[in-house]
Amino acid sequence: MKKGTIKIFIALFILGxxxxxxxxxxxxxGDENNEEVRVLxxxxxxxxxxxxxxxxxxxxxxxxxxxxxxEQASLNNQLSILENRLAKAQLDIASVEIEMDRVDLEIKKTxxxxxxxxxxxxxxxxxxxxxxxxxxxxxxxxxxxxVLLNESLTDFLNEMRYLEDINEEIADSxxxxxxxxxxxxxxxxxxxxxxxxxxxxxxxxxxKQNVLENEQASKGFILDQSRSSEKExxxxxxxxKQEQQSAAADIVSLEKTVRAKIEGLSGEELKFNDDGLIWxxxxxxxxxxxxxxxxxxxxxxxHPAIDIRSGQGTTLKxxxxxxxxxxxLSGTNxxxxxIIHGDGLSTVYGxxxxxxxxxxxxxxxxxxxxxxxxxxxxxxxGRLTTGPHxxxxxxxxxxxxxxxxxxx
Numbered sequence: 001m002k003k004g005t006i007k008i009f010i011a012l013f014i015l016g017x018x019x020x021x022x023x024x025x026x027x028x029x030g031d032e033n034n035e036e037v038r039v040l041x042x043x044x045x046x047x048x049x050x051x052x053x054x055x056x057x058x059x060x061x062x063x064x065x066x067x068x069x070x071e072q073a074s075l076n077n078q079l080s081i082l083e084n085r086l087a088k089a090q091l092d093i094a095s096v097e098i099e100m101d102r103v104d105l106e107i108k109k110t111x112x113x114x115x116x117x118x119x120x121x122x123x124x125x126x127x128x129x130x131x132x133x134x135x136x137x138x139x140x141x142x143x144x145x146x147v148l149l150n151e152s153l154t155d156f157l158n159e160m161r162y163l164e165d166i167n168e169e170i171a172d173s174x175x176x177x178x179x180x181x182x183x184x185x186x187x188x189x190x191x192x193x194x195x196x197x198x199x200x201x202x203x204x205x206x207x208k209q210n211v212l213e214n215e216q217a218s219k220g221f222i223l224d225q226s227r228s229s230e231k232e233x234x235x236x237x238x239x240x241k242q243e244q245q246s247a248a249a250d251i252v253s254l255e256k257t258v259r260a261k262i263e264g265l266s267g268e269e270l271k272f273n274d275d276g277l278i279w280x281x282x283x284x285x286x287x288x289x290x291x292x293x294x295x296x297x298x299x300x301x302x303h304p305a306i307d308i309r310s311g312q313g314t315t316l317k318x319x320x321x322x323x324x325x326x327x328x329l330s331g332t333n334x335x336x337x338x339i340i341h342g343d344g345l346s347t348v349y350g351x352x353x354x355x356x357x358x359x360x361x362x363x364x365x366x367x368x369x370x371x372x373x374x375x376x377x378x379x380x381x382g383r384l385t386t387g388p389h390x391x392x393x394x395x396x397x398x399x400x401x402x403x404x405x406x407x408x
Contacts, residue, residue: 012362040109047102061088065294073299075226075233081135081217081296086212093205100198100334105190110188117181121174207285207309213389214375221376222383240383241300243334250326251338251348255398258325258340270322272342274365277319277406280349281372281390285309288386290402297384304400305350305393312353312388314372318363318408319347319392334389335380337370338364343405346398350391352380 046048061084068081084262116277260272288295295303322341329352336350337357352371357363373380374388394403 002124013117023321026251026313036112037109040105040112044102044105044109047098047105050098051095051102054091054098058088058091058095061085061091062158069298073237075223075228075230078296079219082216084211086209086216089205089209089212092395095210096198096202098207100195100202103195103198106193107188107191110191114181114184114188117184121178121181125174133135152308168208194320194321210387217376217387221249236383237300240297243382244301244384247328247334247336248301250328251346251393251395252398254325254338255340255395256347258323262323262340270342272320272345274320274341276408277347277394277403278317278365279308279407280317280319280392281308281310281314290400290404296386300384305391306388308392309388310372310388312373312378314373314390315368316349316352316365316370316372316390317367318369319394320345321364322346322362324357324359324361324363324369329380332377332379333383334382334384335373339369344397346395348391348393348395350393351382351385351389353378354380377390 056060064089065081065084069076069082071077090331178400222233224237226236259270276288285308286306287309288303288305290303290306292298292303297303316337318339320341322339324337325340326336326338328337334350334351335355336348337352337355338346338348340346349370351372351374352370353375355369356371357367357369363369372388372390374385374390376387377382392403394401394406
């Protein structure tokens with residue numbers, strides 16, 4: 001056998017040992033990881049199927065709620081709406097919990113992929129090191145030695161090109177693996193962020209369930225007051241409607257009266273001196289939106305505000321500087337505070353349990369003006385209440401507008 005041929009055979013044998021052994025181990029490790037990935041994928045698919053079944057049940061409850069909301073108001077009707085909403089909220093929470101489990105499984109799968117890629121990268125680095133050693137040895141061979149060991153210089157150069165090609169291929173492979181690793185790490189970060197979002201969503205859904213449970217307590221209070229009589233319930237609704245209409249008329253009348261009074265005292269129109277409105281309570285879950293089609297008492301009146309979840313007794317802050325036009329708190333009847341601001345704006349804070357300011361008093365933005373309420377049967381709650389929250393109105397020239405268009 002020629003010396004050049006023997007030399008190439010030995011080089012190929014060395015390269016085969018260097019490259020095949022690690023890749024064999026890598027393949028075995030990859031098989032183990034692939035089995036785990038297959039199990040995780042199966043579990044992930046099962047979670048997705050569970051969520052789909054829950055979504056089908058959610059649609060059934062949503063349809064039942066919509067149907068009942070379109071029917072005439074009655075005691076049984078309202079209780080049915082509440083029960084369906086509570087059941088749907090429980091399904092919402094279950095769905096989020098399953099979704100969180102699914103994300104955890106995705107994260108585990110991604111971690112396995114990252115581990116596998118890291119192992120592959122380390123092996124590729126070792127391969128490159130071995131190839132560089134071979135190339136280094138070839139570099140130390142003199143031209144005379146190359147001629148003696150090979151039939152011609154061409155054979156030696158062919159060997160060098162062969163080693164260089166292998167090195168280049170492995171370098172490209174390393175780059176690809178590095179890119180894959182970065183992609184997987186980014187995916188893991190995205191999944192972790194997704195998990196955090198789901199935790200927040202779960203808290204929101206728990207809040208929603210608490211609100212619905214408060215609504216159920218409210219209906220229980222109404223049932224006690226009405227003695228489970230449909231006739232008595234209708235009478236209470238009529239009183240509640242009258243109470244709300246009286247408050248709305250009072251607010252509209254005060255809007256004009258107070259502004260005229262202020263202009264008469266100062267000789268000029270009240271100006272808005274703040275950068276904008278602030279949240280009167282910590283920004284939180286909104287349980288009912290402006291003109292909300294799902295508002296439980298929409299058949300009595302359009303909801304002219306947003307309801308913000310807030311615990312009983314939460315400090316209320318003036319959304320903007322202005323003059324207190326009305327403070328009303330009489331027993332368990334509907335209690336509220338109205339503040340007149342500049343540029344035709346005014347704000348109303350409903351279901352208040354305590355009031356810290358007086359009529360005609362000037363308040364500054366962020367000043368404590370009272371405490372929230374809404375718990376059935378407590379001061380300021382009124383007959384129409386869905387549990388502890390703040391009923392927050394914004395009016396422009398006396399007309400209710402969507403508060404979310406003014407809040408940050």
